[in-house]
Every structure is written in C-alpha cells, then in structure tokens.
Amino acid sequence: MSNKKVKELPIPKEGQEQHNEPESKDFIILTNGEIDALVSNQGENISALNALIGFRTLPIQASFALEDLSMNNLDGRFKVINNRKRKLIEKYGAKDEKGKLIEPSPGQFKIVNIPWFNKEFEQLMAIENKIEWKKVTLDKEKDLPEKGLSTRDIMILRKIVDFTDANQQPGREKAEEGNA
Numbered sequence: 001m002s003n004k005k006v007k008e009l010p011i012p013k014e015g016q017e018q019h020n021e022p023e024s025k026d027f028i029i030l031t032n033g034e035i036d037a038l039v040s041n042q043g044e045n046i047s048a049l050n051a052l053i054g055f056r057t058l059p060i061q062a063s064f065a066l067e068d069l070s071m072n073n074l075d076g077r078f079k080v081i082n083n084r085k086r087k088l089i090e091k092y093g094a095k096d097e098k099g100k101l102i103e104p105s106p107g108q109f110k111i112v113n114i115p116w117f118n119k120e121f122e123q124l125m126a127i128e129n130k131i132e133w134k135k136v137t138l139d140k141e142k143d144l145p146e147k148g149l150s151t152r153d154i155m156i157l158r159k160i161v162d163f164t165d166a167n168q169q170p171g172r173e174k175a176e177e178g179n180a
Contacts, residue, residue, distance in 0.1 A: 055143075077129060093112065
C-alpha cells in the first residue's frame with residue numbers, strides 16, 4: 001500500500017452538480033460593444049481579430065487560441081448581438097405603407113425615434129459577458145508583420161492580447177526623456 005495522500009473530493013448532495021474543472025480559471029469581461037468591435041468587419045476591412053488570426057507570423061499556440069476564442073466564444077455572441085440590433089431597427093425603423101423598413105441605401109435605415117433607439121442600442125452594447133480567457137502575449141516586432149495592424153486594431157485587441165516589444169529596454173524611454 002502506498003502512503004500517498006489522495007485529494008478527497010466532496011460528494012455532491014442530491015440536486016448538486018459535480019464539477020471536475022480546475023478551481024481557478026482566467027476570465028475577461030467584454031461588453032457587447034467590444035465583441036462587436038473585435039469581430040465585425042469594418043466596411044471593406046476585415047475585423048481586427050480576423051486580421052490578427054490571419055498573420056502567418058503568429059506563433060501557432062497564439063493563433064490557435066485566438067481562433068478558438070473567436071469560433072467558440074465570440075461568434076455566437078456576435079450573432080445574438082446582430083440579431084438584437086436588427087430587432088431594434090425593426091422596432092424604431094421607418095416603414096413604408098406595406099410595413100417594410102425604409103432602406104435609403106444598403107444597410108442604412110431611417111430611424112423614427114432616435115433618442116429611444118440610441119438609449120436601447122447603448123444598453124445593448126453595454127451588456128457585459130464573462131468569457132474564459134487567458135490573454136495571449138505577442139511581441140509587436142517579432143510576431144506581427146511590419147504593416148499589419150492599425151492603431152485602432154491594436155486598441156481593440158488589447159482586451160484579449162498583451163502586446164510587448166522585446167526590443168524595448170526597460171526604463172530606456174525614461175532615460176531618453178531625461179536627456180532631452
């Protein structure tokens with residue numbers, strides 16, 4: 001017989017679920033607005049997250065983790081967000097005599113009660129989502145192409161990625177400021 005100590009797990013009481021997950025997990029909170037910014041295409045530009053995932057210079061672990069986050073956590077929420085946006089447009093959009101939404105140009109709708117629409121839209125975009133995620137760390141010089149991400153994309157991605165600069169020596173910018 002072995003004298004090793006075995007971790008005793010509590011026996012769940014009737015009606016309780018048994019969880020076999022590790023006790024500590026990493027989570028981030030993303031608002032619907034942040035998810036929308038991460039996942040939605042901006043005009044003819046692809047989304048910040050898809051642009052990042054598409055870089056061939058990313059380490060395989062990082063690209064896998066980011067694509068997994070996109071497909072398993074964000075895409076479904078993004079569809080729900082877009083569905084709710086559509087419901088708001090149907091609720092507050094101007095309609096013709098047949099009850100069809102007036103669309104002056106593709107994807108553009110005339111809103112009848114802009115203050116109420118804006119209030120509900122802001123509430124929708126402020127909803128917080130708790131997502132299991134440990135930030136990925138990427139070196140801006142090594143892991144990203146030279147002209148890969150816009151400043152806007154980097155600002156959006158900072159919720160899910162820690163960008164570092166391996167060439168930046170700690171304290172160097174302070175020393176340079178003192179010489180100016």
